[in-house]
Amino acid sequence: MTLLGNFALWAALLFGIWGAALAFSNRWHGRPEVALSITRSVYAVFAACVVASVALWKGIIAHDFNMEYVWAYTSRNLPSGYLFSAFWAGQKGSLLFWAVVLSLFAALAQAMTPRRYAPLMPYVAGVTSAVTVFFVAVMLFSGANPFERLPFTPVDGRGLNPQLQNPGMMIHPPMLYLGYISITIPFAFAMAALLSRKLDTGWIHAMRRWMLVSWLFLSIGITLGMWWAYVELGWGGYWAWDPVENASLLPWLTMTAFLHSVMIQEKRGMLKRWNLSLVVGTFLLSIFGTFITRSGVIASVHSFTQSNVGYYFLAFLFLIAVASYTLLYTRWPLLEADVELESMVSREAAFLFNNLLFVGIAFSVLWGTLFPILSEAVRGTKITVGPPFFNKVNVPLGLLLLALTGIGPLIAWRKASVNNLRRQFAFPVGSGLFVGAVLAALGVRELAPLMTWGLAGFVTGTIAQEFWRGTRARVRMHAESAPVALGRLIARNRRRYGGYIVHLGMLVYFVAFAGMAFKVQREATLKPGESVELKSPFGHTYTFTHVGISQFKELNRYVSAATVEVAVDGKPDGRIVSEKRQHFTVNELGTEEASFEPSTEVGIRSGLREDIYIVFAGAVNGTEEAVYRFNINPLVWWVWAAGFILTFGGLITMWPGGGTPAASRRSAPQAGYGVELATARAGTEQ
């Protein structure tokens, strides 16, 4: 298998170099057979990467512990589901996973892009092949080859880190990778547009769905990562501003900025340079995230083991940045805006400031992540930049962004009149003030949550108003029932109303995040039968009674399960179990021995209002007396709900069909009539 795997990697490398060299040589102009060869090289790279992946999976499933990677990340007693996910659990396997998924996306882009974009496709193939070649080369030449063999064959492997033995880890890393990797396709289209000088909105139409796919995968990946951190790490939260978490947020922020600003280019022919810069920046940030994760240059709980692989990524990042922005600079004069902004009070201006905030927050997160390095370079002193710093700097920016989420859709395109503003803002502002007043009357005094929930009321008002007016218009115009009108409203304008559903998801995230300001926790040592009480932010009194600790053996671990009886306001409410797990493998003598440190499984009961979160910290001197941490975490359920809402909205937005984009309408053949525009415009103002 290792021979086949190595052979496949070399084949992928050579096919990739062939495709990229042909594409960038420009010899395919007017020579369809050369263009075809470029396209076929993309498919060949994909086939070679698939063969390499199958070889690795075969080694994992066959427990070929002579393969260093298989030995390092699996064991005979590893549950079969985790054998599957062991593929991407380590540095080397994840690089191969990256290469195979990228080659798949590259092949799909070639196969699925409509023929009218054919002049762009050889360049797209060239860029995707070049990036794939880089990943394959890193595997082959930097000591990160997953097909490396050991000089002997161990009886069993070291096993998978217990924290990675969680269903979330089977989906979270692939989702994040899919998000990171698919960014390459929009980047390839942007480069193709610049190289071919075809800088109309064609490249945007060709790649917009790819950008949405990428954004959706990254959103799902980030949310799943939060879920994994919450249920597996046991610290009671879901976001810690860890450098690797930050690295995943950075491209998401710039991508979200692009998805907004691209609408201005499509509708008004503005922000062409800015949009290209955002696509390039997003790709660079995805490579930067990979560098952070794999270099160990910044301390993080998520990092792969320290290796020199990271520096390959740094060099690649530098190379791509110089090449892309130089190319952009040379095409600068071709990227003039079609029209000028007409007013500061317009949707275009609102989108511009929304972009400024997205990119500003991305800069702020990047700045905080890199500040320890900067500080050490300037002052020679090591410092830590942790959650208190990020919260202080980013919470105000996040609130501003939330406000703009509500403001943007209320302002008309081109220029908003005072009457228009008054009519549009009355209900949303009223709903925001109402929510704020009710919460203040209920005794909420913390400024940040109060502002968050008040602004969430405002944004809810905006979204509700948009849906209400759209539905009402359809009911009047087409005599439809309200549910039918609402369904058709969304179906006929998926991008707009799917976008509002995404906004709804975002505001639910914000509402849920603010809830964590009210979490309560306490530690307690309990003998069996002893209880401890905890008052929740919603006014309930929880009584936790320690039942006892039972021990048993599972497939690859010994489990010590501590059980707690829960009562809410004196009424029994079931039991929650938290566990300590000691994983083991079998050594050469056939006896079991501990692998990894003991891990903790949190006991969680999730509710709409609050989560009960119990951590069994350990037993006192080997007795059934248990040390616990009890948490009441408000509104956490809504974080996961927000993820579903956002995904649902994203799917609606990217679903094929659903009306012609405005840009296409604008570029459609002229209707053949001429009227005095002033008269017509006056008509629309009324």
Next chain:
Amino acid sequence: MRRRAFLSFQQDTTRQAPVASPRAGQGDVGTLFNPDVAGRPRAPTVEGDNDALVRNTELKLQCTCGCTLDIFTCRTTDFTCTYSPALHREVVALFAEGKTSEQVIAAFVDKYGEKILMAPKPEGFNIAGYVVPGAAILIVGGIVAWVIRRRVRRSAEDAAEQALAPLPPAATGTDAELERLNRELAEMEK
């Protein structure tokens, strides 16, 4: 079955597990079947562990084990860490000496260096850390607003000049065509 299977594995005959655990207030508690697989032995919680002042102070100090977490989170999460419990005891001891939270933090900085802080103090070069992102957004936002305002004014002036120029004869349209144009313009305004 599982439990029986477990009992046959490395059973410690000197340690007799109780058949049923005693309930509260009934004296001694039973021992575990195999304490070796139940994680690091824990000391019972003391009242200082739940002290809000201690907790809030520990949230501002980093554990030195390399986990990147604060002392409180590390000691209540990573139960294999031996650093955070020791640091916790240091914090409790300093409070017992009558020190304030600020003095405890200062004592930690003296002993372990500035890296022990979860966020740098906003002084000297560190101020840049806090101020630069917001300032950058304000400055860029100001420049963008200024550029937009200037361009809007220039466009308005151009429009005024064009308004003074004699208009070419306007094309006319039927009511139906006007209605259609209005509809399409309204659609574009969305």
